Amino acid sequence: MNIKRKVTKAVKIGNVIIGSGYPIAIQSMTKTDTSDVVRTVKQIRLAQEQGCQIIRVAVKEERAAQAIKKIKQAVDIPIVADIHFDYRLALKAISYGADKIRLNPGNIYKEKEIAQVVSLAKERNIPIRVGVNSGSLRTKSKDNANALVKSALDYIKLLEHHRFRNIVISLKSSSVTETVQANRKISSLVDYPLHLGVTATGLADIGFVKSAICLGLLLSQGIGDTIRVSLTAHPCQEVIAAKKILAALDIDNPIDIIACPTCGRCEVDLVGIVQQIESELKVLKLKSNPKAQPLKVAIMGCVVNGPGEARCADLGIAFGKGFGLFFKNGKPVRKINQKQAANFLVGQIKKRLVNIKAS
Numbered sequence: 001m002n003i004k005r006k007v008t009k010a011v012k013i014g015n016v017i018i019g020s021g022y023p024i025a026i027q028s029m030t031k032t033d034t035s036d037v038v039r040t041v042k043q044i045r046l047a048q049e050q051g052c053q054i055i056r057v058a059v060k061e062e063r064a065a066q067a068i069k070k071i072k073q074a075v076d077i078p079i080v081a082d083i084h085f086d087y088r089l090a091l092k093a094i095s096y097g098a099d100k101i102r103l104n105p106g107n108i109y110k111e112k113e114i115a116q117v118v119s120l121a122k123e124r125n126i127p128i129r130v131g132v133n134s135g136s137l138r139t140k141s142k143d144n145a146n147a148l149v150k151s152a153l154d155y156i157k158l159l160e161h162h163r164f165r166n167i168v169i170s171l172k173s174s175s176v177t178e179t180v181q182a183n184r185k186i187s188s189l190v191d192y193p194l195h196l197g198v199t200a201t202g203l204a205d206i207g208f209v210k211s212a213i214c215l216g217l218l219l220s221q222g223i224g225d226t227i228r229v230s231l232t233a234h235p236c237q238e239v240i241a242a243k244k245i246l247a248a249l250d251i252d253n254p255i256d257i258i259a260c261p262t263c264g265r266c267e268v269d270l271v272g273i274v275q276q277i278e279s280e281l282k283v284l285k286l287k288s289n290p291k292a293q294p295l296k297v298a299i300m301g302c303v304v305n306g307p308g309e310a311r312c313a314d315l316g317i318a319f320g321k322g323f324g325l326f327f328k329n330g331k332p333v334r335k336i337n338q339k340q341a342a343n344f345l346v347g348q349i350k351k352r353l354v355n356i357k358a359s
């Protein structure tokens with residue numbers, strides 16, 4: 001990736017490290033009652049299969065805090081306890097093994113209470129996320145972006161006063177522009193790792209658009225160490241959306257598929273061909289090299305832009321009527337029958353990735 005990331009402190013959450021140049025970790029949050037261990041574990045496993053690296057669970061009562069112990073025995077990604085209103089739930093969640101806790105400055109703010117949480121978090125060596133949300137700011141302001149920043153800074157000061165620096169920060173608003181402004185500002189003021197996300201975005205389609213704009217703007221400027229795409233949808237959809245946002249920025253993306261939108265000139269079923277290639281590649285569960293550019297694969301519908309795009313890619317096919325012209329490293333190599341084109345290209349991609357791994 002060509003993005004120069006801001007250097008932040010490294011923070012360890014269970015077996016995942018964020019900040020300090022470590023890969024941007026994908027998070028999600030379960031939507032089940034956390035005390036229902038069976039359903040919660042099932043949802044975490046599904047999210048993990050899609051690529052979720054850190055999962056947050058809501059701890060709204062003691063039963064939920066107790067469930068963390070059993071959940072941790074059944075899954076192997078870090079569990080973050082989401083705490084609001086009652087600091088004693090944070091203490092319980094930590095004692096039952098939470099790998100990180102999220103505190104909301106809007107509803108847990110008494111210094112004596114925070115000091116107790118800090119003391120136990122220090123003892124167990126787990127981080128605290130200062131999770132500020134526009135929906136629960138204590139002081140109402142017309143300037144939400146600055147209010148989010150101020151709330152976080154005040155809380156950080158309090159934690160640092162108690163000699164606690166194992167901190168992650170998130171500033172989330174339901175407004176894309178407020179979230180961008182707030183995160184740009186906090187990033188210029190502190191070097192704790194940032195958890196990015198837009199809150200309460202809505203259903204999957206509009207939520208994806210809002211998150212892609214916000215996270216795209218921030219990540220492309222090197223801001224952000226972990227991301228959560230909040231959607232009114234299953235955690236798997238959040239994780240898939242997060243992966244797509246990172247891939248669109250060439251972050252941790254093994255393959256960049258460049259496919260034309262098709263038009264009246266296209267004489268093949270390009271949508272079907274691209275879908276076939278993508279689904280075959282998905283099965284391979286390819287891992288990216290965070291330091292390398294993705295393998296660029298162009299799949300183009302005709303000779304107008306086809307040869308040009310295919311020439312700029314590592315591998316490419318520009319289709320004509322009934323055939324595709326295969327390009328390798330920018331040079332035309334051979335004609336392929338359109339029916340064999342998808343399988344042929346997948347084979348070439350596999351070969352190329354094996355060569356990259358071996359080199």
Ligand code: SF4
Binds near residue numbers: 261265266301302305
């Ligand atoms: S490459 Fe050809 S088929 Fe694809 S959109 Fe451009 S002109 Fe249309």
